[in-house]
Amino acid sequence: MSQKSYRVIQWATGTVGKVSLRHFIENPAFELVGVLVTNPEKVGKDAGELVDLPPTGVLATNDVEAIIALDADCVLFAPMLQDIDMVCRLLSSGKNVVSTIGPFFTTDFSKAEVEQLEAAAQEGGVSFHGCGIHPGFIGDIMPMTLTRLMDRIDRIQVFEIANKLVSPSVYIEFMGFGLTPEELSARPNCMEYAMPTFGESMAMVLAGLGKQVENLTEKHEIALARNDIAYPGGVIRAGTVAGQHWEWTMWTEGKPLLLYHLYYVMGEDMEPNWGLGATSRHRIVFEGNPEFEMTLTASPDAEGKHPFLGIIWTALLGATAIPQVCDAKPGVLTHFDLGVVRPQGLIR
Ligand SMILES: NC(=O)c1ccc[n+]([C@@H]2O[C@H](COP(=O)([O-])OP(=O)(O)OC[C@H]3O[C@@H](n4cnc5c(N)ncnc54)[C@H](OP(=O)(O)O)[C@@H]3O)[C@@H](O)[C@H]2O)c1
Missing domain, CATH: 3.30.360 (Dihydrodipicolinate Reductase; domain 2)
Structure with a gap:
């Protein structure tokens, strides 16, 4: 696996999103390039200010098109509500997506969504991974x-x-x-x-x-x-x-x-x-x-x-998977595809 800095976008800054945003700012394995927010009070604020850190130069935006147009390796997708069409747009635009809302594995319930994500991932030449503490880790x-x-x-x-x-x-x-x-x-x-x-x-x-x-x-x-x-x-x-x-x-x-x-x-x-x-x-x-x-x-x-710690672990399980998701072959990735995840930048 390469030791490059992965250009990341944080999508939503709720309890989960704030943890991953802070991690992206502080971990040298990542370069924060965008932050999508819905709360009008957060629009235009520096990403650092949202998590009580010094300014980063990256301003939070609610402009979805501006985020889609960014050149980034991966989006950590953590809004309150699932939006598969939006995840597919991000994938088709060539960005890997790690989502705390899943889907996590193909079942009768998730099959249609997984197929939609797989098609978008192949189109964008990137990967999707559903993650979190539970579902996503402690029970699987x-x-x-x-x-x-x-x-x-x-x-x-x-x-x-x-x-x-x-x-x-x-x-x-x-x-x-x-x-x-x-x-x-x-x-x-x-x-x-x-x-x-x-x-x-x-x-x-x-x-x-x-x-x-x-x-x-x-x-x-x-x-x-x-x-x-x-x-x-x-x-x-x-x-x-x-x-x-x-x-x-x-x-x-x-x-x-x-x-x-x-x-x-x-x-x-x-x-x-x-x-x-x-x-x-x-x-x-x-x-x-x-x-x-x-x-x-x-x-x-x-x-x-x-x-x-479930909320914190959900954000970190997403962030730590990013390098491997970015470096993987295109498609929807489960734990079986990722194998042993090797986090980067944690020893600092
Ligand atoms: N797999 C797991 O183990 C696990 C564990 C915990 C949570 N989750 C999932 O992770 C996601 C984030 O959880 P959270 O605890 O951070 O939630 P949260 O604190 O409610 O934050 C969600 C954020 O979503 C944005 N948002 C608000 N209203 C929205 C709407 N109508 N549509 C889309 N986005 C909206 C806001 O972002 P801004 O403030 O930036 O505007 C809000 O802060 C949820 O979908 C949750 O189900 C999964």
């Missing part, structure tokens, strides 16, 4: 890698436990925390597309293990606040939703082989109390022979709390 490449430590697999369970009281985020409102159970069930399911999207990661693991996807099933349970819970964005009132557990199960050969558990909680003062403790973490439990588990968590902060 990580267990896939660790299955090499096994003699026989009976079941794999992947847990994402996010204590939103320690690490508040936009997802608190998005997921309906603070609503009564009736209000939550009357609203459209905010995770409607989550199961098939996480299902792409699950399908990747099954494909890697040489098995067919038979079925994907879902369970959802909620926990209610025992007392009012204050957080920086407001208050979760007693009796309203303070915790949610999503469980998705991938079946093969009549057995539940792979389970994903998403526990999003506003602290611990809720009923039922799932006994998760206060620490945000990712955990993978391997059942079979031998049995073992792996936990990934942030080191404690100044207050002794363990923040949720």
Whole structure:
């Protein structure tokens, strides 16, 4: 792999985009050449100012055509909403794209999008890679890698436990925390597309293990606040939703082989109390022979709390993949195509 500086564009500067933008400014393996924003208050601001760094000379713009016209190696695409047509325009214009929204792997759900991306990538002679912590890492490449430590697999369970009281985020409102159970069930399911999207990661693991996807099933349970819970964005009132557990199960050969558990909680003062403790973490439990588990968590902060690093890791998983995505043959790239990713510029 070459040691050149990769010319990059940061597309959107939300919680994920700000982390990658800062990384691009600070990592000598990258040269920041453009920043696309939607927020009018950010337009015209220097990229450095958006992330509390010295000026870079690159100004944020909301002019999509100006971004398309830029000469760049790669776009880190991290807006709030998926826009496959826009990603295809970027690819056809000759820019590689790394996207935190996926798609991550070809399934019945993603097939049409993957085909569209593949055609645009071939037209532009570039590559596309869908990335993120989950989906994109902790439920696919990580267990896939660790299955090499096994003699026989009976079941794999992947847990994402996010204590939103320690690490508040936009997802608190998005997921309906603070609503009564009736209000939550009357609203459209905010995770409607989550199961098939996480299902792409699950399908990747099954494909890697040489098995067919038979079925994907879902369970959802909620926990209610025992007392009012204050957080920086407001208050979760007693009796309203303070915790949610999503469980998705991938079946093969009549057995539940792979389970994903998403526990999003506003602290611990809720009923039922799932006994998760206060620490945000990712955990993978391997059942079979031998049995073992792996936990990934942030080191404690100044207050002794363990923040949720999922958002930061999503940005960094995108940024660290860029050199290899740029240097790869054109097309849609999964973890199977990328192999062992070799990050650049991290030792500095
Ligand atoms: N795979 C994973 O593990 C993973 C993990 C976390 C997030 N994600 C995905 O990554 C993306 C970014 O997440 P985030 O936490 O950074 O979200 P976020 O904080 O809500 O930021 C998204 C940014 O998108 C731009 N935006 C706002 N409204 C928009 C609209 N209507 N259409 C298009 N863009 C809009 C804004 O950019 P400006 O402020 O620059 O105008 C906003 O700051 C999301 O799609 C999320 O689902 C994936």
